[in-house]
Amino acid sequence: MEIVCPAGTPASLRAAVNAGAHTVYCGFADETNARNFPGLNFDRTEMGEGIAFAHGHGAKVLIAINTFPRAGAEGIWHSAISNAAALGADAVILADLGLLHYAAQNHPDLRRHLSVQAAAANADMINFYATSFDVKRVVLPRVLSVPEIAAINAETQVETEVFVFGGLCVMAEGRCSLSSYATGKSPNMNGVCSPPSHVDYREEDGVLKARLGGYLIHSAAKGEPAPYPTLCKGCFTAAEKSGYLFEDPVSLNAEQLIPQLQAAGVTALKIEGRQRSASYVAQVVQNFRAAVDALAQGHSMPAGMLARLSEGQASTTGAYKKTWR
């Protein structure tokens, strides 16, 4: 199975390739991708160098252009697609119907993958994208169980890619307005969920208080793990009860489900975390590469060692095993 790894910087791209990634995905340093954070991503020169490095080591590079263009500013996204083609990217990861159409019309030889942001969660929808825009692969949203993924693969020729490690989003992806509500900036259009310009951390008497857009969204007592400052992982109080209203602050880790995912017809395993360091990338990639290599050789799955890298220092198999309350 193919391991698809994140890279937020050229150093992370090299770390991923050196650690055994088959494929690396990354984005340009602007709002065309969903990890538009300060100090992150690639300018055009860095992207070209990164692609050359990856190809020189037998790895592929996918460019995520997976936000939704703002009306009147479509040219920024069109340029990103054209640049990806010119730089020799192996594929672009798109979500917006207009961009899929643009890419299919203007760069028919540039392979198209459907982003998780498109929330294509059944075979009819996936086949529509394949028929209309010759999409070759779909990144499935993190709301499907393993049997549901198998059912999709039985009804489509489009390759499927699934997340196996990293942060989780809540509900149907591509339609989250929580961050927009608190900050005025949209994850789906500006590429920033909980933009750091609107995040404020303060430690008061050992309690870490996280505010987003002025709203207190989480307090972590001394010694408790801290989550990302996202509203979906916020801890709220209502009717004198406090709890995680939307989602617990944990990371997805489907490492032990890789055999089942392979049996379900999955082509590629995706690791989340373009905002993470080269150290994270190297550790996670090595871990998952060892897992798929063991599977290919008929060995048992090696024990994971990624707990410390997980948000909340805890992990879940998410929707793959639906045990949600």
Added chain:
Amino acid sequence: MQSAPFEIEKAPPLVAFALRPLPLPLLSKALTALTRSVAGRHPSMFRRLGPFASARFVLDPTDLPFVICLSPDATNPHVILHRSPQHGDAKIAGPLAALLGLVHGAFDGDALFFSRDLVIEGNTEAALALRNAIDDAELDIGAELQAMSGPFAGPLRRAIILAQALTGLCLKRPENGGYC
């Protein structure tokens, strides 16, 4: 690769004790010279900082008796050490081992944040830009010091390896990734 240590060690008390009497102006000059050398050798790091290159960062090694004020302006970067708490655009605090491990790519910044080994205050955007810029630069403080020390590079390298072994601090970039 080794699995990550679950506790970030505090700097050995001997290190903190040895640093206590050092004249901070002298140490500030030395760190400023090091930062300028880094700026010359890693210009992309300063480009990656973008508008935050002119920010003032307070780096607080919580187990040492001083804080480090870093102004990474590419044309005139400088570092000043203070014994008293300082204010800046952004503050990053944690044990020296965590800060050095972060610089050398031995630890993941988000993981240190999750475990509360690293505390960020002030302008989160600036702190994030600095973290990402440093991570991409693949810095090696040991190598930077050697580059500045001419004929003494060899003995310095041996001294850094010895100091790392004695203190357990990550004083140089680990070979082939992984931990120090």
